[in-house]
Amino acid sequence: MTPFDQTIQQLRAEFVSVEAQWVATRQIWRDPVGDRFERECWDLIEKETRVFLQALERLAVDQEQADMHSR
Amino acid sequence: MDAANLGSLEGLQDLDQAFGRFQVAAKACLEAAGNRLGAQLRQLHERREEAQRQVRACQRAVRESDEETHDDAVRSLLEAEERLREVHRWCRSAEESAQSYRAAARRFEKLIEADLPRTQLRLRATREEAAAYLSVQLDGDVAITTGARASASGAPAPAVVEPVAADPLVKFPLPPGFRWVSVDHITRRDDLREDEGFPKTSENEMRRGFGTLRRQVLPFLARNPGADAEVFRELDGYTEDRKPKARQKTYEAFFGAQPIILAGPLSDGTFSVTSGRHRIKVARDMGWSAVPARVTGKPGGYP
Numbered sequence: 001m002t003p004f005d006q007t008i009q010q011l012r013a014e015f016v017s018v019e020a021q022w023v024a025t026r027q028i029w030r031d032p033v034g035d036r037f038e039r040e041c042w043d044l045i046e047k048e049t050r051v052f053l054q055a056l057e058r059l060a061v062d063q064e065q066a067d068m069h070s071r
Numbered sequence: 072m073d074a075a076n077l078g079s080l081e082g083l084q085d086l087d088q089a090f091g092r093f094q095v096a097a098k099a100c101l102e103a104a105g106n107r108l109g110a111q112l113r114q115l116h117e118r119r120e121e122a123q124r125q126v127r128a129c130q131r132a133v134r135e136s137d138e139e140t141h142d143d144a145v146r147s148l149l150e151a152e153e154r155l156r157e158v159h160r161w162c163r164s165a166e167e168s169a170q171s172y173r174a175a176a177r178r179f180e181k182l183i184e185a186d187l188p189r190t191q192l193r194l195r196a197t198r199e200e201a202a203a204y205l206s207v208q209l210d211g212d213v214a215i216t217t218g219a220r221a222s223a224s225g226a227p228a229p230a231v232v233e234p235v236a237a238d239p240l241v242k243f244p245l246p247p248g249f250r251w252v253s254v255d256h257i258t259r260r261d262d263l264r265e266d267e268g269f270p271k272t273s274e275n276e277m278r279r280g281f282g283t284l285r286r287q288v289l290p291f292l293a294r295n296p297g298a299d300a301e302v303f304r305e306l307d308g309y310t311e312d313r314k315p316k317a318r319q320k321t322y323e324a325f326f327g328a329q330p331i332i333l334a335g336p337l338s339d340g341t342f343s344v345t346s347g348r349h350r351i352k353v354a355r356d357m358g359w360s361a362v363p364a365r366v367t368g369k370p371g372g373y374p
């Protein structure tokens with residue numbers, strides 16, 4: 001595994017950890033403030049992180065293909 | 072937070088810390104991906120240049136070929152041109168892919184640099200409200216010190232209490248330029264007269280402001296040195312259904328454009344009031360031992 005792959009893995013691991021912590025917190029944070037936090041903060045973080053991780057994956061595949069075919 | 076308890080406070084803190092670790096990993100990943108992408112694109116461009124050189128060499132070979140070598144030279148040129156087209160195609164594809172990645176990365180970077188810190192501030196505000204609700208003392212969590220403390224701007228915030236008071240209130244650090252001054256050391260010559268009312272802000276509203284200062288603004292400043300009116304505006308926006316603009320207004324009333332301003336000390340050791348007579352009256356009535364103030368030099372007209 002390259003150092004680049006390791007940083008992606010690390011990001012994934014931290015995101016999984018944040019998600020788990022959010023789920024645990026949300027279970028006891030059931031009031032309008034928690035609802036608003038979820039709507040305005042968490043949903044955005046989750047969405048943008050997933051989009052970024054997918055973009056990273058696509059980039060890795062595309063660059064590998066380009067590298068292979070341009071040799 | 073409904074059914075707030077110590078466990079839920081810890082949950083918010085754990086979430087805050089998890090966000091912090093996530094932010095570190097995200098920054099590292101963005102940097103590594105940017106570096107890696109740059110290196111790969113450079114490599115592809117070098118290959119394209121190499122393929123172009125190859126085509127030029129083959130073109131020369133064709134020009135210089137004789138009857139015997141001409142066919143081979145032309146074949147080599149066709150192969151080199153095909154190779155160049157291929158590399159060129161993949162370069163373009165890689166650049167398009169990089170462009171699409173960069174758009175996602177820019178959004179993610181904004182999330183990490185701006186939205187995530189705001190999210191953490193909201194979490195901390197919620198946690199502090201829950202803590203205030205529970206009236207618990209989070210030992211070891213609020214870093215309140217009486218020693219010199221560096222502010223976000225790098226300037227040491229004056230922690231001097233004038234004079235030293237026993238009230239734990241005065242252990243809260245203040246923004247640069249402010250210090251705690253004991254109300255016993257503010258001259259009574261500047262007290263409000265009986266016939267003076269509260270024309271701008273009602274007495275009740277001021278009392279609420281002192282409550283907000285003690286319960287929310289000062290604890291938040293202790294945890295987030297350098298927080299300013301903008302930060303409190305952000306926090307208020309989040310919980311505006313509870314107390315509209317309470318924190319921002321309180322911060323501005325005490326640390327904004329018109330804070331309590333004292334001058335002195337006078338020869339009797341007290342300070343005169345340049346601005347803030349109403350707030351000082353409310354502080355005295357509420358039993359505050361000290362107020363946060365800007366202190367300037369000696370005033371005229373006093374001993």
